[in-house]
Amino acid sequence: MVFILLYLSGTVTCNVVQIHTVADAGTRAAKLSLINLIPIFLGGGYEFGARLLGTSLYTYGFVHRSFAVVAVLEAIVHIIIVAQIRVISWSNELQFYGLLAASMFLALVLLPLVKKRVYEVFLITHLGCAMALIYAIWQHTRSAHERLWAFPVTYISIFAITGALQLVRIFYRNMVIGRNPVRLILRPYVGDVARITLLLPRPWTVRAGERINLGVPHVGIFYLAQSHPFAISWWEDDGRGRAVSISVLFRPRSGFTRKLLDRVEPNRECGAWIDGPFGPTRVNWSSASTVGDYGHIFMVATGIGIAAQLPYIKELLDGHNKAQVCTQRISLVWQLDRVGDWESARDWLQVLVRQDNGYMLHVSVYDQLRSDSGNEIQRIGENGLIEVHSGRVNWEKQLDAEIESRIGKLLSLLGFKFGTISGT
Numbered sequence: 001m002v003f004i005l006l007y008l009s010g011t012v013t014c015n016v017v018q019i020h021t022v023a024d025a026g027t028r029a030a031k032l033s034l035i036n037l038i039p040i041f042l043g044g045g046y047e048f049g050a051r052l053l054g055t056s057l058y059t060y061g062f063v064h065r066s067f068a069v070v071a072v073l074e075a076i077v078h079i080i081i082v083a084q085i086r087v088i089s090w091s092n093e094l095q096f097y098g099l100l101a102a103s104m105f106l107a108l109v110l111l112p113l114v115k116k117r118v119y120e121v122f123l124i125t126h127l128g129c130a131m132a133l134i135y136a137i138w139q140h141t142r143s144a145h146e147r148l149w150a151f152p153v154t155y156i157s158i159f160a161i162t163g164a165l166q167l168v169r170i171f172y173r174n175m176v177i178g179r180n181p182v183r184l185i186l187r188p189y190v191g192d193v194a195r196i197t198l199l200l201p202r203p204w205t206v207r208a209g210e211r212i213n214l215g216v217p218h219v220g221i222f223y224l225a226q227s228h229p230f231a232i233s234w235w236e237d238d239g240r241g242r243a244v245s246i247s248v249l250f251r252p253r254s255g256f257t258r259k260l261l262d263r264v265e266p267n268r269e270c271g272a273w274i275d276g277p278f279g280p281t282r283v284n285w286s287s288a289s290t291v292g293d294y295g296h297i298f299m300v301a302t303g304i305g306i307a308a309q310l311p312y313i314k315e316l317l318d319g320h321n322k323a324q325v326c327t328q329r330i331s332l333v334w335q336l337d338r339v340g341d342w343e344s345a346r347d348w349l350q351v352l353v354r355q356d357n358g359y360m361l362h363v364s365v366y367d368q369l370r371s372d373s374g375n376e377i378q379r380i381g382e383n384g385l386i387e388v389h390s391g392r393v394n395w396e397k398q399l400d401a402e403i404e405s406r407i408g409k410l411l412s413l414l415g416f417k418f419g420t421i422s423g424t
């Protein structure tokens with residue numbers, strides 16, 4: 001909030017300081033628009049940009065949009081002022097490129113409206129419009145006295161350098177001389193849920209909350225360069241704490257994920273590539289504390305949202321064995337939504353229960369599809385530590401019970417559908 005206020009007041013000050021004529025104000029607005037465009041040309045998408053700047057995905061998205069909005073507003077001020085002092089015409093070359101830049105600004109503002117519906121079309125057109133904008137600005141500014149053409153050159157340079165860095169990172173992650181590149185194994189379950197395991201040529205230490213972008217060229221020609229984000233829900237390590245394979249859970253939607261399930265042969269290795277890891281998601285926006293700093297963790301998940309919680313449990317149990325965390329109790333309440341939810345994560349849950357030497361993990365599963373046998377609780381897993389209830393969870397009651405039996409600071413982690421995580 002403070003940053004935004006400082007940024008906005010600083011920008012407005014720059015708009016008025018030492019401005020003597022209306023024409024000056026128009027030129028100043030144009031320059032401010034050009035300056036504000038600089039940070040939004042980091043290549044590689046939100047995830048890579050956030051990683052480069054060391055911010056969360058949310059913060060990066062917010063900063064990207066804020067600079068873009070101010071750049072557009074300044075451009076609007078510039079256009080309004082120019083329209084006051086001269087006649088704007090498409091036939092004038094300078095003005096033609098100015099109007100082209102304005103059209104690209106407009107397109108870039110409107111495009112996010114279709115983002116949810118056609119994500120890939122959004123990505124390509126967003127990039128296309130951004131490139132057209134650079135070209136239009138280049139043509140519009142190249143005859144100016146003040147070397148304003150340096151701005152489009154800067155945008156292209158930033159975009160090219162960050163894009164190249166991302167490419168290098170992808171090669172580094174996927175290729176190791178003398179080893180197979182990343183391989184993918186698809187394991188479908190009943191109820192349209194599937195698990196993907198990726199065999200990694202270059203192990204890394206996975207942290208809970210990390211995500212990867214996954215590309216599977218085998219899915220089809222249009223998907224060669226496409227990648228989609230998935231939360232890492234499990235990993236197997238090499239005995240030295242570095243993951244040799246990672247797994248993700250997914251329920252197919254209508255595009256890439258549906259084709260992946262339809263076109264990749266189950267339980268056979270096939271080629272894939274990953275970009276990442278990205279994250280992890282921060283536990284608390286207002287402080288730098290980690291999950292292990294809390295005495296009591298209350299985790300709730302519905303459906304395959306469990307994929308986002310398992311890594312935290314795995315990491316906490318590991319940290320507990322090494323006496324690295326303060327956590328003394330983990331309560332996981334998992335509401336099964338659909339057929340296949342249970343099967344997709346059952347074996348991982350059982351591994352975790354076995355790993356829990358300190359008996360700090362309490363798992364309650366609510367299965368609304370289970371035929372009700374008099375509200376009988378079924379106990380499964382090591383020492384019957386996983387309680388399976390029939391029906392739906394009463395979230396309010398669960399939260400009250402956790403607050404009542406609280407041990408130290410309580411943190412709640414929410415995982416719905418596919419991996420939204422937040423803390424309170």
Ligand SMILES: Cc1cc2nc3c(=O)[nH]c(=O)nc-3n(C[C@H](O)[C@H](O)[C@H](O)COP(=O)(O)OP(=O)(O)OC[C@H]3O[C@@H](n4cnc5c(N)ncnc54)[C@H](O)[C@@H]3O)c2cc1C
Binds near residue numbers: 116120227228254258
């Ligand atoms: C940080 C993050 C982590 C995720 N983790 C998981 C996970 O662990 N398991 C899981 O099942 N799903 C996960 N998702 C969602 C998953 O990435 C999308 O469901 C998938 O990309 C849909 O691809 P599609 O072509 O089949 O979707 P479509 O049917 O074309 O679209 C369905 C929805 O997915 C969104 N979407 C499509 N492509 C992308 C993309 N490249 N990036 C972001 N969103 C997209 C669209 O906006 C749309 O709302 C995650 C998403 C994000 C942002």
